[in-house]
Amino acid sequence: MDPSRYLGLFVAEAREHLAAAQELAARPDGLRGRAEPLRDLLRHAHSVKGMAATMGYRPMATLAHAVEDLLAAWRRGNSVPEDEHAALVVDGLVCLERMVASAERGAPVQDAETGDILRRLTEALAPLSGSGSDPASPVAAAPPTRAVRHFRIEIALSPSAPSPPVQAAMILGRLGKLGKVLKSDPPAAALRIGRVDGRVEALLETERSAEDVERELRSADAVASFRIEPVAAAPPSPACPAAPASWTRVRSDLLDAVLERVLDLTFEQERLAPPLRAASDRAGAGRLDRCRALVRALHADVVEMRLVAFETVAHRLSRAVHDLSRRLGKPVRFEIEGRDVRMDRSMLEALEDPLLHMVRNAVDHGIEAPEARAAAGKEPSGRITLAVLRRADRILVALEDDGAGIDAKALRLAALERGLIGPAEAARLGEADSLMLATLPGFSTADTLTEVSGRGVGLDAARAGIEALGGRLEIRSSPGRGAVMRITLPPSLALVQTLLVRSGGELFAVPAASVERMLTLGDDGTPPDARPHGVPAEVVRLDERLDLGPDATRRGRAGSALLCPAGERAMVLLVDEVLGRKEVVVKPLKAPLGLLREYSGATLLEDGSVVLVLDPAALLP
Amino acid sequence: MPPAPIAAGTDRVLVIPLDSERYALPLAAVSDLAEFGPLRRVPLAPEGVLGLAEWRGRIVTVLDLARILGRTTAAAPRCLVRLAPPLDHLALAVPSAPRLVSVAPAPAEDSPRADLGDAEGRLVLLDPESLLAAPAPGAFQAPCRR
Numbered sequence: 154m155d156p157s158r159y160l161g162l163f164v165a166e167a168r169e170h171l172a173a174a175q176e177l178a179a180r181p182d183g184l185r186g187r188a189e190p191l192r193d194l195l196r197h198a199h200s201v202k203g204m205a206a207t208m209g210y211r212p213m214a215t216l217a218h219a220v221e222d223l224l225a226a227w228r229r230g231n232s233v234p235e236d237e238h239a240a241l242v243v244d245g246l247v248c249l250e251r252m253v254a255s256a257e258r259g260a261p262v263q264d265a266e267t268g269d270i271l272r273r274l275t276e277a278l279a280p281l282s283g284s285g286s287d288p289a290s291p292v293a294a295a296p297p298t299r300a301v302r303h304f305r306i307e308i309a310l311s312p313s314a315p316s317p318p319v320q321a322a323m324i325l326g327r328l329g330k331l332g333k334v335l336k337s338d339p340p341a342a343a344l345r346i347g348r349v350d351g352r353v354e355a356l357l358e359t360e361r362s363a364e365d366v367e368r369e370l371r372s373a374d375a376v377a378s379f380r381i382e383p384v385a386a387a388p389p390s391p392a393c394p395a396a397p398a399s400w401t402r403v404r405s406d407l408l409d410a411v412l413e414r415v416l417d418l419t420f421e422q423e424r425l426a427p428p429l430r431a432a433s434d435r436a437g438a439g440r441l442d443r444c445r446a447l448v449r450a451l452h453a454d455v456v457e458m459r460l461v462a463f464e465t466v467a468h469r470l471s472r473a474v475h476d477l478s479r480r481l482g483k484p485v486r487f488e489i490e491g492r493d494v495r496m497d498r499s500m501l502e503a504l505e506d507p508l509l510h511m512v513r514n515a516v517d518h519g520i521e522a523p524e525a526r527a528a529a530g531k532e533p534s535g536r537i538t539l540a541v542l543r544r545a546d547r548i549l550v551a552l553e554d555d556g557a558g559i560d561a562k563a564l565r566l567a568a569l570e571r572g573l574i575g576p577a578e579a580a581r582l583g584e585a586d587s588l589m590l591a592t593l594p595g596f597s598t599a600d601t602l603t604e605v606s607g608r609g610v611g612l613d614a615a616r617a618g619i620e621a622l623g624g625r626l627e628i629r630s631s632p633g634r635g636a637v638m639r640i641t642l643p644p645s646l647a648l649v650q651t652l653l654v655r656s657g658g659e660l661f662a663v664p665a666a667s668v669e670r671m672l673t674l675g676d677d678g679t680p681p682d683a684r685p686h687g688v689p690a691e692v693v694r695l696d697e698r699l700d701l702g703p704d705a706t707r708r709g710r711a712g713s714a715l716l717c718p719a720g721e722r723a724m725v726l727l728v729d730e731v732l733g734r735k736e737v738v739v740k741p742l743k744a745p746l747g748l749l750r751e752y753s754g755a756t757l758l759e760d761g762s763v764v765l766v767l768d769p770a771a772l773l774p
Numbered sequence: 775m776p777p778a779p780i781a782a783g784t785d786r787v788l789v790i791p792l793d794s795e796r797y798a799l800p801l802a803a804v805s806d807l808a809e810f811g812p813l814r815r816v817p818l819a820p821e822g823v824l825g826l827a828e829w830r831g832r833i834v835t836v837l838d839l840a841r842i843l844g845r846t847t848a849a850a851p852r853c854l855v856r857l858a859p860p861l862d863h864l865a866l867a868v869p870s871a872p873r874l875v876s877v878a879p880a881p882a883e884d885s886p887r888a889d890l891g892d893a894e895g896r897l898v899l900l901d902p903e904s905l906l907a908a909p910a911p912g913a914f915q916a917p918c919r920r
Contacts, residue, residue: 417831420831421831659815659817699817699818700817700818701817740832740833742835743835743863744906745820745822745823745835745837745906745914746816746819746823746835749816749818749819751817751818752816755814755826755833756833757828757831757833761828762814762828763814763826763827763828763833764814765814765816765817765826
């Protein structure tokens with residue numbers, strides 16, 4: 154075998170294992186003797202060791218083996234590692250990651266710190282009697298110690314159970330608590346879109362007995378009958394050690410290209426509609442409808458293929474918090490909720506840097522030093538929570554800390570002193586808008602941070618990154634009690650439901666998710682008094698806001714009004730007319746138009762005309 | 775705009791006359807040409823942006839080359855020059871269809887400007903990335919918002 158042929162695969166898989174392992178190790182309770190994290194950590198280290206040995210990367214295999222030995226010793230002895238030893242495991246994993254990077258570059262797979270880390274690992278292992286094996290023989294190392302069993306499970310759902318897909322997902326969730334569901338039929342992705350025919354099969358890897366599995370299934374009301382069959386574990390394959398055979402790896406750039414082609418196809422097929430209509434070709438129109446349905450299904454499949462779990466970036470965030478809190482001497486408990494929420498791969502990649510900026514800010518400037526926390530009557534350890542939620546029409550990410558919070562008044566004064574806002578604007582700004590001043594470019598300086606309880610470093614970049622994704626950042630603060638940063642993102646970077654509107658003689662698309670409802674105008678063209686949050690909605694004429702059409706003295710009355718909530722505020726958007734609903738492919742605007750916040754992108758109609766897609770919240774004065 | 779030295783293998787350029795000056799774009803920096811057609815105006819866009827155009831199913835941002843170079847020209851745009859990746863979301867509007875010419879690579883290093891020449895005289899070589907990174911003042915500056 155020529156291992157170099159498998160280098161790309163090795164790099165991708167080793168990185169996945171190391172990322173997952175680092176994330177587990179950096180959790181506050183990751184190495185505290187709990188069975189599941191330790192078991193998973195062992196599995197990742199074991200996989201890296203085997204893969205490295207197969208590729209002939211002996212120093213990497215040796216180091217992975219040493220990490221595995223220490224983990225196995227803790228697990229056998231049920232011992233709780235010291236913090237410094239837990240950090241040593243993280244150091245080992247980071248070193249392995251650097252070695253993978255060397256392998257990817259074609260450089261020798263060595264690292265200057267390997268020797269030191271190996272020595273420290275050996276020293277840490279020594280007191281744990283009988284726990285070690287010879288680190289010099291990595292390939293012959295024993296696998297994790299406790300017996301892992303595999304069961305094939307067939308389940309018939311009760312016909313009376315409501316919502317079979319949900320029930321099936323819950324049953325798989327129950328099995329997941331006993332171990333790891335390696336494979337299911339229907340797969341979890343199919344359950345999310347409602348595909349299940351009353352029968353579920355699963356392959357479970359677990360340390361629990363068949364009786365335990367049986368007990369769990371009997372307790373589920375939706376299970377009509379089941380069969381549990383022990384099966385032999387699949388032999389590990391060097392090329393694909395952890396993935397079931399039904400999975401295939403696909404290059405991410407190919408996935409991007411496929412989505413691009415599908416979006417092109419969506420556009421091109423719509424160009425067929427006008428000539429078919431003109432020719433009154435009913436058969437052709439019927440075939441076009443069928444084509445639309447197929448393209449829509451294809452689009453849904455491709456979008457599904459591009460989804461990755463938030464988990465894939467969680468370890469970097471955890472590590473950033475871990476490293477910074479250690480460096481600053483601020484103990485921090487960092488928790489991530491919604492690790493399994495899946496997002497478009499490109500979006501998640503683009504979101505990673507803004508999130509890193511934000512969590513570092515929270516540790517550095519949000520969480521107080523232990524003495525200050527004690528003086529404020531708080532626990533010595535700060536708490537930072539990152540919650541990720543997926544809704545039908547958006548993804549919500551909230552970063553909350555229990556630190557000092559942000560002083561909106563101080564922000565206003567600082568912005569005023571720096572000339573970023575004038576006195577009139579400073580007087581007009583409410584709490585929410587004042588907090589957003591922290592995201593202005595040029596506002597984030599060390600002086601400002603000291604003066605105004607310290608947010609800002611990188612927040613301008615974070616906000617720009619979020620808005621480039623069509624998302625929005627909001628900040629809330631309770632001085633003395635903490636702050637919350639909320640990110641709202643579109644569900645995907647592809648098809649979006651919009652309302653087509655005309656204003657000043659030009660067409661625009663308004664994302665339907667931004668519109669609460671259409672309002673009926675009075676006889677004189679004035680909108681009704683809308684108060685969605687108890688606060689009057691601000692009226693914005695689109696033609697005035699964008700300087701469209703004739704000058705203000707010759708503009709006619711608006712014909713339609715849209716109520717658009719935006720955080721705590723709301724806007725009545727006046728346009729000439731609403732032409733109808735349309736699903737469009739939104740393409741983000743790039744430099745030099747990317748800084749125009751009034752637009753989230755542009756789209757093409759079937760006649761080839763370009764339509765700008767508005768960002769209603771950015772139209773508010 | 776300081777012109778970049780021309781690299782080996784890029785000795786064919788598109789010549790774009792603007793008033794009294796002649797500019798050269800390396801052929802490798804261009805992906806396509808098209809006639810100037812209707813554009814979608816982008817309200818509030820910077821002066822250097824003329825609008826958006828559909829280009830074989832893609833949306834490209836059309837830039838006013840003369841404005842970006844800080845030149846004033848009375849000639850209306852008649853041709854679009856779409857840039858090569860990674861700038862293929864951009865097209866330059868120019869007053870006439872560019873002409874393809876072969877030029878000699880940049881002269882000695884001590885030449886203060888790596889200008890080129892052909893049979894008709896001097897050419898100023900444009901590097902699209904440098905051009906977009908440092909346009910004429912105000913070209914990419916959005917007008918004041920309300």
